[in-house]
Amino acid sequence: KAGVTQTPRYLIKTRGQQVTLSCSPISGHRSVSWYQQTPGQGLQFLFEYFSETQRNKGNFPGRFSGRQFSNSRSEMNVSTLELGDSALYLCASNKGGSEKLFFGSGTQLSVL
Amino acid sequence: TQLLEQSPQFLSIQEGENLTVYCNSSSVFSSLQWYRQEPGEGPVLLVTVVTGGEVKKLKRLTFQFGDARKDSSLHITAAQPGDTGLYLCAGDKAAGNKLTFGGGTRVLVKP
Numbered sequence: 001k002a003g004v005t006q007t008p009r010y011l012i013k014t015r016g017q018q019v020t021l022s023c024s025p026i027s028g029h030r031s032v033s034w035y036q037q038t039p040g041q042g043l044q045f046l047f048e049y050f051s052e053t054q055r056n057k058g059n060f061p062g063r064f065s066g067r068q069f070s071n072s073r074s075e076m077n078v079s080t081l082e083l084g085d086s087a088l089y090l091c092a093s094n095k096g097g098s099e100k101l102f103f104g105s106g107t108q109l110s111v112l
Numbered sequence: 113t114q115l116l117e118q119s120p121q122f123l124s125i126q127e128g129e130n131l132t133v134y135c136n137s138s139s140v141f142s143s144l145q146w147y148r149q150e151p152g153e154g155p156v157l158l159v160t161v162v163t164g165g166e167v168k169k170l171k172r173l174t175f176q177f178g179d180a181r182k183d184s185s186l187h188i189t190a191a192q193p194g195d196t197g198l199y200l201c202a203g204d205k206a207a208g209n210k211l212t213f214g215g216g217t218r219v220l221v222k223p
Contacts, residue, residue: 004154033209043155043200043213056210090154094209098143101209103154 002026004093004104012110018079021107025072025093031055032074033101034066037088046089049074050096078109086111115139116203118214126222128190133217135201136183142204144177144184145211149198158186191221 005024013019025032033056034046045058049068066076072093078085088108092101116137125131135144143162147155159168161177161184168175172195174187188195198218202211 031209033211035211035213042215043202043211045210045212048209058210092154092209098204100157100160101145101211103156105153 004091004102006089006091006104006107008107009105010108010110012112013081014112015081015083017081018077019081019109020075020077021089021091021109023074023076023091023093023104025074025091026102029093029095029102030072031094031096032068032072033092034074034076035090035092036060037090037106038086043090046076081111083111085109115212116201116214118199118201118217120217121215122218122220124220124222125191127192131188131191131219133186133199133201133219134183135185135214137203138182139203139205140181141212142181144181145202145204146175146184146186147200147202149200149216155198155200188219191219193221193223195219196221 007022031050033048035043037043046060047066048056052068063079068074088106090103090106092103094101119134143160145160146158149155159175164179164181166177172189176185198216200216201214
C-alpha cells in the first residue's frame with residue numbers, strides 16, 4: 001500500500017513568486033492536513049480538508065490556501081512568497097476521524 | 113508561544129543509558145500523541161494516550177499521560193543508536209486533525 005506522496009520533494013523560488021505543492025493521500029483516506037515545519041516555530045497546522053471541504057484552519061495569512069479534489073488529492077498554494085515561507089511543508093492523511101495520521105516526507109521549500 | 117512545551121530541546125547520551133522527554137501544557141487535551149521524525153522524513157506516530165494517568169509501553173519506550181491530561185512523558189530504557197531522532201509530542205483537542213505540536217526534542221544516542 002503506497003504511503004502519502006508529496007511532490008515536488010524540493011523547490012527553490014524567489015520572493016514574490018507563487019508556488020503550488022501537491023499531496024496524494026493513502027488510498028481510501030479522505031482527510032488531508034497540511035503543516036509547516038521550521039526550525040524556529042516547529043510544526044504548525046495550516047489547514048485540513050475533508051471530502052473537498054476545508055474543515056479546519058490554522059493561523060496563517062490568506063497567502064496560504066489549499067484545495068482538495070474529488071479523488072482526495074490536495075494542493076496547497078502560497079502566493080507572494082516571503083523569505084520566512086522557507087520551510088518543510090508536510091501533509092498528512094487519514095480516513096477522517098481521530099485515527100492515526102500518516103505523514104508524507106514533505107516538500108522542502110527555499111525562498112531566495 | 114508554544115502551547116506545548118517540550119524539554120529538553122536536545123539530549124545526547126551514550127548507548128545503554130536511559131532518557132526522559134517531557135511535554136507540558138496549561139491546556140487540557142483530549143489525547144496526546146508522540147511522534148519520531150528522522151531527517152528527510154515526515155513524523156511517524158509512536159503512540160496515542162487518551163486517558164488521564166494512562167501508561168503505555170512500546171518495547172523499551174514508556175509513555176505516560178498526566179492525570180489532568182495536560183502533560184506527558186516519554187521514557188526510553190537502555191537507549192540504542194536507532195533511537196536517534198526528533199521526538200515530537202502533539203495534542204489533540206478533538207477538532208478534526210488539527211494537532212498542536214511541541215517544539216521537539218532532538219535525541220542523539222552515541223554508540
